[in-house]
Amino acid sequence: EIVLTQSPGTLSLSPGERATLSCRASQSVSSSYLAWYQQKPGQAPRLLIYGASGRATGIPDRFSGSGSGTDFTLTISRLEPEDLAVYYCQQYGTSPLTFGPGTKVDIK
Amino acid sequence: EVQVVESGGGVVRPGGSLRLSCAASGFTFDDYGMSWVRQVPGKGLEWVSGINWNGGSTGYADSVKGRFTISRDNAKNSLYLQMNSLRAEDTALYYCARGGRGTSFDYWGQGTLVTVSS
Numbered sequence: 001e002i003v004l005t006q007s008p009g010t011l012s013l014s015p016g017e018r019a020t021l022s023c024r025a026s027q028s029v030s031s032s033y034l035a036w037y038q039q040k041p042g043q044a045p046r047l048l049i050y051g052a053s054g055r056a057t058g059i060p061d062r063f064s065g066s067g068s069g070t071d072f073t074l075t076i077s078r079l080e081p082e083d084l085a086v087y088y089c090q091q092y093g094t095s096p097l098t099f100g101p102g103t104k105v106d107i108k
Numbered sequence: 109e110v111q112v113v114e115s116g117g118g119v120v121r122p123g124g125s126l127r128l129s130c131a132a133s134g135f136t137f138d139d140y141g142m143s144w145v146r147q148v149p150g151k152g153l154e155w156v157s158g159i160n161w162n163g164g165s166t167g168y169a170d171s172v173k174g175r176f177t178i179s180r181d182n183a184k185n186s187l188y189l190q191m192n193s194l195r196a197e198d199t200a201l202y203y204c205a206r207g208g209r210g211t212s213f214d215y216w217g218q219g220t221l222v223t224v225s226s
C-alpha cells in the first residue's frame with residue numbers, strides 16, 4: 001500500500017499570502033496519478049488537481065500542483081477567505097487507492 | 109448536470125448488513141469507473157472500494173475485504189455497496205464518487221451516514 005504523508009498538519013496564513021502544501025508518498029506514484037481535493041466544512045470533497053498538475057474544471061488559477069515520483073506540492077498563490085478548508089492528496093494509480101491525512105488551512 | 113446521489117444509510121447493529129445505493133445522472137454511466145469513499149465525522153478520507161466501467165474489475169481496502177461487495181447496474185445507472193458483518197469502526201459518512209484506479213474522483217455525492225451501534 002502506498003502511504004501518503006502530508007505536511008504541515010495545519011497552516012495558518014493571512015489573505016493574499018502564498019500557501020505551500022506538501023504530499024510525500026512511500027513509493028513512486030505511477031504515471032503521476034496524484035490528485036488534490038479541497039473539503040470545506042460540512043461539504044463533500046471537491047477535485048482541485050489531477051495528474052499532479054492538471055487543474056480541474058472551474059478551479060481558479062491561483063491553485064496549482066507540481067511534482068512527480070514521491071514528492072508533490074499544492075500551491076495556493078494568493079489565499080482568499082473562502083480557501084478555508086482541509087486539503088487532501090490522493091494517489092489513484094495503485095490499488096488500494098489511498099489518501100493523505102490532510103492539511104488544514106486556516107485563514108488569519 | 110452530473111449528479112451522484114447516495115441512499116441506504118442508517119443505524120444497524122454490529123454483525124448486521126446494509127446495502128448502499130448510488131444513483132448517477134447527467135453522464136454516460138458505463139463510461140466511468142466508480143468508487144465508495146468513507147469519512148468518520150471530523151476525520152480523514154478512506155477509499156473503501158472501486159469498480160471499473162463494466163464491473164469486471166473491483167478493488168477493496170484491506171479493512172473491508174471479505175465483508176463488503178461493490179457492484180453496479182449500468183442499465184439502471186446505479187452503483188451499490190453491500191456491507192456485511194458490520195463493525196463499530198465502519199461507522200462513517202459514505203460517499204459515492206465518479207472515478208477509480210487511473211481516474212481522479214471528479215464528482216462526489218453528499219454522502220449517506222452509516223452508524224453501527226448496539
